[in-house]
Amino acid sequence: xxxxxxxxxxxxxxxxxxxxxxxxxxxxxxxxxxxxxxxxxxxxxxxxxxxxxxxxxxxxxxxxxxxxxxxxxxxxxxxxxxxxxxxxxxxxxxxxxxxxxxxxxxxxxxxxxxxxxxxxxxxxxxxxxxxxxxxxxxxxxxxxxxxxxxxxxxxxxxxxxxxxxxxxxxxxxxxxxxxxxxxxxxxxxxxxxxxxxxxxxxxxxxxxxxxxxxxxxxxxxxxxxxxxxxxxxxxxxxxxxxxxxxxxxxxxxxxxxxxxxxxxxxxxxxxxxxxxxxxxxxxxxxxxxxxxxxxxxxxxxxxxxxxxxxxxxxxxxxxxxxxxxxxxxxxxxxxxxxxxxxxxxxxxxxxxxxxxxxxxxxxxxxxxxxxxxxxxxxxxxxxxxxxxxxxxxxxxxxxxx
Amino acid sequence: xxxxxxxxxxxxxxxxxxxxxxxxxxxxxxxxxxxxxxxxxxxxxxxxxxxxxxxxxxxxxxxxxxxxxxxxxxxxxx
Numbered sequence: 001x002x003x004x005x006x007x008x009x010x011x012x013x014x015x016x017x018x019x020x021x022x023x024x025x026x027x028x029x030x031x032x033x034x035x036x037x038x039x040x041x042x043x044x045x046x047x048x049x050x051x052x053x054x055x056x057x058x059x060x061x062x063x064x065x066x067x068x069x070x071x072x073x074x075x076x077x078x079x080x081x082x083x084x085x086x087x088x089x090x091x092x093x094x095x096x097x098x099x100x101x102x103x104x105x106x107x108x109x110x111x112x113x114x115x116x117x118x119x120x121x122x123x124x125x126x127x128x129x130x131x132x133x134x135x136x137x138x139x140x141x142x143x144x145x146x147x148x149x150x151x152x153x154x155x156x157x158x159x160x161x162x163x164x165x166x167x168x169x170x171x172x173x174x175x176x177x178x179x180x181x182x183x184x185x186x187x188x189x190x191x192x193x194x195x196x197x198x199x200x201x202x203x204x205x206x207x208x209x210x211x212x213x214x215x216x217x218x219x220x221x222x223x224x225x226x227x228x229x230x231x232x233x234x235x236x237x238x239x240x241x242x243x244x245x246x247x248x249x250x251x252x253x254x255x256x257x258x259x260x261x262x263x264x265x266x267x268x269x270x271x272x273x274x275x276x277x278x279x280x281x282x283x284x285x286x287x288x289x290x291x292x293x294x295x296x297x298x299x300x301x302x303x304x305x306x307x308x309x310x311x312x313x314x315x316x317x318x319x320x321x322x323x324x325x326x327x328x329x330x331x332x333x334x335x336x337x338x339x340x341x342x343x344x345x346x347x348x349x350x351x352x353x354x355x356x357x358x359x360x361x362x363x364x365x366x367x368x369x370x371x372x373x374x375x376x377x378x379x380x381x382x383x384x385x386x387x388x389x390x391x392x393x394x395x396x397x398x399x400x401x
Numbered sequence: 402x403x404x405x406x407x408x409x410x411x412x413x414x415x416x417x418x419x420x421x422x423x424x425x426x427x428x429x430x431x432x433x434x435x436x437x438x439x440x441x442x443x444x445x446x447x448x449x450x451x452x453x454x455x456x457x458x459x460x461x462x463x464x465x466x467x468x469x470x471x472x473x474x475x476x477x478x479x
Contacts, residue, residue, distance in 0.1 A: 137410035147460060147474075156474075160456035165409055168458040170474050194469050196461065266451050273413075273451075276420045277444050283423035284437045291430055 010089060017087035020094060026085040031057065031096060032104055035077045040066075048073070050081060050096065059083070059096040069101060071111040078104035109209050113216050116243055120218070125225045126246045132230040134250060134262070135198045140167045141262055142197035142229075144187040147172035151205040151255035155234070158256050163263035169197055175204035180214035185223035192228050200227060201258045202244065203234030215242035224248050234258025356388040374399045407443075409450055416443045 001007070001015060020026055033050030040046050044063030049056050059081060073079065083098040102108045120126060141159060145152050147170055159168055171191065173183040184202060191197055202224070204212070214220060215235045221243045224231050233248030234255045245251040252258030299305075348354075356362070363371040364384045377383060377396050385392040407415070419440040422428055428436060464470035 135410070137408070137413065139408060139410075142461075156456070156458055160458075164454035164456040165450060166456075168456065168474075169471075170458065170460045172460060172462075190463065190469070196469060266454075269413075270448070270451060273416075273444055273447055276416055277441070279420045280423050280437055280440045280444075283420070283426065284433055287423070287426055287428075287430060287433045290426075 009092070013087060013089040013092050016094075017089060020086055028084060029082070029096075031081045031083075033057065033079065033081070035073055035079055036075050038073055038075050046073070046098075050079070057096055058093060059098050061098040061101060065099045069108075071103060071108045072115055073101060077111075080104050109213065109216075113209075113243065116216065116218055116221070117246065120221055120243065120247065125221065130225070132228075132249045134230050134232070136264065137163075138166050138197075138199040138263060140169060140197040140199075142169045142171055142187075142191045142200045144171045144173055144184060144191070144200060144202040145204055145255070146175045149175070149205050151203060151234075154205075154254075154256045155201060155259040158259035159263055162260065162265045163269075164266070166263055175214055176207070176211050177214075181217035181219045184214060184217075184220050188220075188223040188227050188231070192226075195229075197229060199232070199262055200229050201232045201234055201252075201255075201262055202248075203232075203252070203255050203258055204236070205255060206237040206240060212236050212240060212242055215244040217243075220244060221247045232258045232262055353388070356386070359388075361388075362386040374401060407446075409447060412443050412447050412450075416440060416447065419443070 007015075031050055033052050036049045036051055036056075038046070038048040044066065046061040046066045048059050048061075050059050051057070061083075080102050081096060081098045082100040083096050085094055085096050087094045103111045124130070143152060143155055145155070152170060156168055156170075159166060169191075171187040173187050174180045175184070188200065188202065191200055203215070206212075212235055215233070224233065224244055224247045230249040232250045232252050233242065233244040234252035234257060235242045235244060236254070238253040241251075250261055252261050362385070364386070365371050365376055366381055366383065368384075369376070371377065371383065377399070379396050379399060381396045383394055383396060385394055419436050423433060423436055423440070426433075458474040459471040460474040462470050462472060
């Protein structure tokens with residue numbers, strides 16, 4: 001630049017821009033700072049300010065770079081930004097054109113993990129109430145994993161050793177890389193759609209956090225949550241924890257452990273079966289023993305001990321009954337006889353023969369009817385008169401009132 | 402007939418039920434005998450199932466029309 005010359009604004013800005021652009025260090029620089037004023041514009045570009053206690057640095061991240069972010073930047077977050085520093089001539093301001101942004105101290109994947117974990121936790125995807133019980137004796141187990149790795153071999157081996165009754169259905173999927181999450185989700189849905197199994201194990205062997213990343217994918221987490229068939233998550237080695245582990249119905253430390261948790265152990269089952277056999281036999285023995293004792297008690301009773309006793313008993317009862325019957329009979333006959341005597345005396349008292357004995361007689365008309373009134377006969381009729389002894393035939397000569 | 406279709410789980414569940422019933426001891430003797438007979442049948446069945454079980458492993462692929470198609474899973478040295 002020349003001293004004394006008058007420059008246009010844009011000339012100054014262009015000059016400074018040229019100066020900065022010449023500096024190799026500024027063309028690719030890592031900057032540590034705290035995020036503030038973080039804004040995402042509808043265009044998809046991200047604008048923010050990096051700051052430390054002494055100063056601030058305006059920064060922009062274009063859509064293409066921002067889409068590769070694996071975590072959600074938040075104000076106050078300590079970050080390391082990588083990019084180039086240049087001037088934006090319109091504003092006359094220099095700024096950082098950021099290509100990559102990673103959390104400072106912890107990896108970006110770690111932050112993404114924590115963020116997704118918190119989000120799904122708040123949504124309730126990890127709630128105990130959603131955990132489905134595993135079938136006690138699964139008949140078909142779907143393995144959603146790579147068909148190549150050691151993991152699938154381990155699982156098949158353990159399942160075969162512990163519980164060969166279960167059929168194992170392998171749904172080969174990729175377990176790392178961009179394609180892995182959609183493939184795992186697809187397989188989960190497929191097993192559910194066709195009801196191919198009563199238990200699903202999904203997972204893979206150990207690896208770096210990047211290798212395991214598919215199992216920290218939100219889509220995979222939601223597909224596991226949506227599965228109507230219980231899911232065991234069996235990812236990596238013991239200390240590895242993935243989002244899938246939280247959302248699955250059961251978390252296994254390793255693929256082999258997943259297989260162990262999935263099925264009962266045949267050896268234990270056989271012991272249990274033998275145990276049940278013993279218990280059933282003992283219960284039946286007890287039952288029979290009780291029956292036998294009861295029978296024995298009955299046998300000890302007097303009537304069973306001596307049949308003669310029984311007969312004597314019966315005979316005594318019979319004798320007694322006979323006596324009672326005779327008495328009853330006697331009483332009845334006696335009663336009837338008395339009654340008869342009374343009736344006979346009464347009848348005797350009423351006998352017309354007695355009346356005739358006193359001199360009365362009975363007159364009967366021609367038809368034999370007893371005459372009580374003079375009107376019953378006419379003059380000239382023949383009537384019969386019965387006396388105490390014998391009877392008279394008489395002719396009516398006169399009627400008087 | 403129905404017994405043939407009983408799964409291992411059904412068999413073992415019924416077996417547990419039978420053992421409990423027998424241990425309770427209030428069934429009639431004839432019933433107890435029948436239960437015991439059923440129980441030994443189930444025991445034999447479960448035992449045989451376990452003894453003879455041969456693990457089946459298949460590899461599942463989607464066929465052209467979207468239905469599941471099973472193929473043999475390469476055994477190698479598992």
